[in-house]
Each structure stands twice: as structure tokens, then as C-alpha cells.
Amino acid sequence: MTILAFLLSFALLLITTLHVYWGIGGIWPGTDTKSCAHAVVGFRGVDEMPSPVASFAVGGCLALATLWPLALEGVFAAPFPKEGLAATALLIGLVFLGRGVAGFTPWWRRLTPEQPFARLDQSLYSPLCLLIGASFAILAITEFPA
Numbered sequence: 001m002t003i004l005a006f007l008l009s010f011a012l013l014l015i016t017t018l019h020v021y022w023g024i025g026g027i028w029p030g031t032d033t034k035s036c037a038h039a040v041v042g043f044r045g046v047d048e049m050p051s052p053v054a055s056f057a058v059g060g061c062l063a064l065a066t067l068w069p070l071a072l073e074g075v076f077a078a079p080f081p082k083e084g085l086a087a088t089a090l091l092i093g094l095v096f097l098g099r100g101v102a103g104f105t106p107w108w109r110r111l112t113p114e115q116p117f118a119r120l121d122q123s124l125y126s127p128l129c130l131l132i133g134a135s136f137a138i139l140a141i142t143e144f145p146a
């Protein structure tokens with residue numbers, strides 16, 4: 001499970017880094033703010049990226065989530081009991097699973113029709129959320145006492 005924890009934390013670290021990059025004005029994978037917003041935000045009529053505060057807020061939440069699998073596996077000391085870490089990891093996993101499932105619903109497709117977001121969401125973003133959510137759930141379940 002330690003390997004899964006490191007892989008999960010590494011993936012979350014990359015996603016955290018992207019949100020910080022967008023927060024400081026980065027435009028990849030677009031060529032300008034509009035094309036970047038169409039690729040990573042996708043809401044109907046979006047023409048600009050979210051505010052730096054919003055990007056940094058998401059980045060901060062992701063940074064905390066990055067640490068959770070490592071704390072759960074005992075890679076470093078955490079001020080929380082193992083059961084609390086496992087329960088929180090399960091909740092984090094449910095958030096990611098919910099986002100992953102939402103990406104395949106007609107409701108979400110109507111909400112986020114901009115291309116290339118809609119295509120990337122079904123081929124990359126939503127499956128990645130499902131994988132991250134399942135990884136958190138696996139780590140959490142293996143840590144609960146029998």
C-alpha cells in the first residue's frame with residue numbers, strides 16, 4: 001500500500017502544481033486565457049480562467065490531499081489517530097469519486113459543453129478523478145481495524 005500512497009501523492013502533487021501555475025497566470029494547455037479556460041474549466045460561455053484566489057484555494061486543498069496518503073501510511077508523523085486519517089481519506093475519496101461520476105452524466109455535459117474540455121473531461125479528467133477516488137478508498141479501507 002505504500003507504493004499506492006506514493007503514486008497517489010505524486011499525481012496529486014502534479015495536479016496541485018497545475019492549479020498554482022494557473023493561479024499565477026499560466027495558460028497551458030491553452031495559448032491564451034480563453035483557450036486555457038475552454039480546456040480546463042469548460043463551463044458554458046467561459047472566457048477566462050478562475051481568479052488566482054480560486055486557483056490557489058483549490059491548490060491548497062489538493063496540497064493537503066497530497067499529504068493524506070503518506071500520513072495514512074505512516075511515512076511521516078501526523079497529529080491525528082490512524083482511524084481519523086482513514087475516515088478522512090475515505091471522505092476525500094468520495095469527493096473524487098463523485099466528481100468522476102459526475103463527468104459522465106448528461107447534467108454535467110450540459111453544464112460544461114466547451115471544447116476541448118468536454119472531450120478531455122470524458123477521456124482524462126473524470127477517469128483520473130475515479131482513479132484517485134478509488135485509490136483513496138483502497139488506502140482508507142485497508143487501514144480500518146478489522
